[in-house]
Amino acid sequence: MSVNTAGSIAAGAHAGPSEDADEFERELWATLDTVPDPHIPVSLVEMAMVYDIDAGGGDVTVTMTFPCMGCPAYDMIKDDVRAALRTVRGVTDVNIEITWDPVWSKDMLTNNAREELRDAGISL
Template sequence: MSTNTAPTNTDEFTLGPDAETSSFEQELWTLIDEIPDPHIPVSLVEMGMIYEVNERDGDVTVEMTFPCMGCPAYEFIQTDIKSILRPVEGVESVTIDIVWDPVWSKDMLEPEVQEKMRNAGISL
């Protein structure tokens, strides 16, 4: 899993764990990175859809976005995230916050993810 940045309106936005991410939160990021996007052959993390994973006293909050509004897989993806995190020892609850700022952009994709998508026949 890598960290990348994409420009937003006024500042830089970092995707992925950062220096303040606890080892437990890092473990949660790694688990979410196992969940494939249902439409594209990359993970939700690789797609840049996961903005934050925070844990406090067993309560986990995942801040995420979608590449487009009205995605038919909204519920499916959220269920996948909850299903992979809830069984983890130390996780009491999982909340998913959908955010639209910053707006998802293909610029959030690492070059290797873009290449993986092109190799799968997806143009960017």
């Protein structure tokens, strides 16, 4: 199972599972949507940092990016992703692949993320 949003994330679009995603895929995305960015009060999914979730059996691979290279929180974010997904029944292993294609941009933020950032006093 693979749900790829990398090629379709446009300004204000919703990052997440495709319309035809099964219940397991939706649970994986929903679980990742609870993992906050450590710097701002928005989830990694709403930040559009998660590009793809591929689940084959109990092995889950998350393809994601970061807003900038050299972020000191890389390891913490990856650990948070692994820990969150391991709580999902049926997940036996979590692998994380980092990609820089496409390069993350603030234009990829969901509309909800934009509102939450504004409410927190963070300008875009």
